[in-house]
Amino acid sequence: MEAAARLFRDKGYSATSMRDLAQAVHLQASSLYNHISSKQEILRDICFRNAQRYLTGIAAVEKAGGTPLAQVEALLDLHLDVVAEDVTSITAFNDEWRHLDPQALDEFVQLRKDYENRFRAILQSGIADGTFKAGDTNLLLFTILSSLRWVHDWYKPDRKPQLKQVRQTVHQLLLEGLKNSH
Amino acid sequence: MEAAARLFRDKGYSATSMRDLAQAVHLQASSLYNHISSKQEILRDICFRNAQRYLTGIAAVEKAGGTPLAQVEALLDLHLDVVAEDVTSITAFNDEWRHLDPQALDEFVQLRKDYENRFRAILQSGIADGTFKAGDTNLLLFTILSSLRWVHDWYKPDRKPQLKQVRQTVHQLLLEGLKNSH
């Protein structure tokens, strides 16, 4: 699974052959099928495992409660933590989910919509109580989610670009922009 | 070229076959080779044409001069305009450049680095003159570029999500976060 995530990240799902994967784990291609049933199954595992990490994370944030500002802050941290914990598989998750088979794709898109709805609800409550500037919550949501997506593209665990500093920059840039100035 | 950009966007470069493309333009696969020399050539065309649009854009911003704030504002608009003008090919450009052959890939990465350096220089001048908060310019740069990237993922020309409103949200969120508060 680790080797597959690395290959999917580097070459993409379609450009990764089962022979590539077999070579990475020092087996013959046919031997892989003693461990998995198909190439799709690997992709499904990567995509749904990571989707669960985000959903578990947002459930904890909702349960913890607190102000909308504190909740958004916690969600920014969630994204940073999830990426920091396993950059490789998150990159594959972010970029390759569209290669899921129709049925799995549907289910995946549903999970993502669920996540987005819950994130959006928190933004809305912050607008409602005056913490955040009014604005199209969809635009806000996607701008935030997208700027959090870059982290995987850039974050190199070995280089240790100081996770704390990343956190500070992201909080500063996004939270300040969100906050109501009056 | 349009049909190819659409297929690359929807299925990815590797998962798009020349037969897919041929069908989209009502030809036999072999007939495509009277117009292009290889599948790679199409990808190269898409990637470098769009790279040029950004480079031309930033050259104009540099030439126009003005305050760092005005320049960053103009760059945000550049990204929004480039996407609005041709969402399809920008998506392929954003997501599929990594499938370029080694030589073209090198050249492409150089162009991108050039663009990033020039964007970063503008951020730096804004920090130097106190307009922007101090911070790791790399982190700032990538957070900004990344949040601009989502637009292609979401922007549907037909739905007309009011380009003006997108502009306002992006400016508000990113420029307010950048600005020095004192």
Next chain:
DNA sequence: CCTACCGATCGGTAGG
């Protein structure tokens, strides 16, 4: 622009 076709490679199976 087409038909016909090339060698290479694909995901996966049979059988041991």
Next chain:
DNA sequence: CCTACCGATCGGTAGG
């Protein structure tokens, strides 16, 4: 876990 192999499909060429 391997060898041997399947039918399908790939990017691309020959020749008209």
